Amino acid sequence: MYADICKVLGIKYPIIQGAMAWISDADLVAAVSNAGGLGVLATGHLDGEGCRQEIRRLKEMTDKPYAVNVMLLSPFVEQIVEVICEEKVPIVTTGAGSPGKYMKKFKEAGVKVIPVVPSVAMAKMMVKDGVDALIAEGTESGGHVGKTTTMALVPQVVDAVDVPVIAAGGIADGRGIAAAYMLGASGVQIGTRFLVAKECNVHPNYKAKIIKAKDIDTTTTGNSTGHPVRVIKNKMARAYEALEKKNASAEELEELGRGALKKAVVDGDVDNGSVMSGQIAGLVKKEQTCKEIIEEMYGEFIQIMKNTAELYSK
Numbered sequence: 001m002y003a004d005i006c007k008v009l010g011i012k013y014p015i016i017q018g019a020m021a022w023i024s025d026a027d028l029v030a031a032v033s034n035a036g037g038l039g040v041l042a043t044g045h046l047d048g049e050g051c052r053q054e055i056r057r058l059k060e061m062t063d064k065p066y067a068v069n070v071m072l073l074s075p076f077v078e079q080i081v082e083v084i085c086e087e088k089v090p091i092v093t094t095g096a097g098s099p100g101k102y103m104k105k106f107k108e109a110g111v112k113v114i115p116v117v118p119s120v121a122m123a124k125m126m127v128k129d130g131v132d133a134l135i136a137e138g139t140e141s142g143g144h145v146g147k148t149t150t151m152a153l154v155p156q157v158v159d160a161v162d163v164p165v166i167a168a169g170g171i172a173d174g175r176g177i178a179a180a181y182m183l184g185a186s187g188v189q190i191g192t193r194f195l196v197a198k199e200c201n202v203h204p205n206y207k208a209k210i211i212k213a214k215d216i217d218t219t220t221t222g223n224s225t226g227h228p229v230r231v232i233k234n235k236m237a238r239a240y241e242a243l244e245k246k247n248a249s250a251e252e253l254e255e256l257g258r259g260a261l262k263k264a265v266v267d268g269d270v271d272n273g274s275v276m277s278g279q280i281a282g283l284v285k286k287e288q289t290c291k292e293i294i295e296e297m298y299g300e301f302i303q304i305m306k307n308t309a310e311l312y313s314k
Helices: 002-009 026-034 048-061 077-086 100-108 120-128 150-160 174-182 192-196 204-212 235-245 250-257 260-265 279-283 290-313
Strands: 015-017 039-041 066-071 091-095 112-117 134-137 165-168 187-190 218-221 229-232
Touching (some): 015 026, 015 290, 026 039, 066 077, 077 100, 120 150, 150 165, 150 174, 174 187, 174 290, 187 192, 192 290, 229 235, 235 250
Parallel strands (some): 165 187
8 A cells, every 4th residue: 555655646655744833934844845754734724826826936945736725614725726726736635624625626637635534434535536546543632632542543444445545643654564564554653753844843842842841741722613723731721721610602712723733833832822732742853854854754654664573474
């Protein structure tokens, strides 16, 4: 299946960079794609024209395959879909819903579509709509998450569909990639490790927060709204959780969270901003280039697979 996903996407390594709003810009995406992975441009914080500008900037920096993520709850989703088709984007990933409404338009434009799914039911529905692959994302991921772990979700999705499945959530090194393959995945999507890439333009305070994180340093806010978000514990997260315990209204919670991600990513306020991160942050210990990150992880993965093969051939 490794050859399948690389052939489908036209990439060297079966490693996809997760789309992170305010973070996954053209600089990071180009660096990942140039290193042999699949860079994914985030558009959740952009309107149509902003999306077009980033795509064009990206095209100037790489001639390798790349993807654009469509956040289906965005108020600008219609504009962004139009821009993607007009700019001849090769691959799209989607989040927060079903891309079914836009599948005909994407297919007519020759766009490969890879939705993020949190359940088997959603995976089956997406396959019926004609998607090219799926990203099965476990609750270990940073940002918006479901409830099922990667370990439990991936093999069930793999068994339920006949398209390549990409594992996401709790993966930051070669061991995680190997584990994903043992579960039947064709590749992996990684977000948190790329937060500390040298080409990532996130504020240095944000990077420092990830590098200093321990295994128990993340939590999920927004559980009462039905849209949990995994973040590093800080003053803002504690305030949000306190409001939830008081059964605060959706409006109060929305007001507290408004602009919180930008505050952390752009302004570097990692106390009052939303520092989205996966549970795997405790394994992320150094800043490296995207090329170094990808080649290190893939090298670890290959060595693990060789060692495993040798162990069971004795």
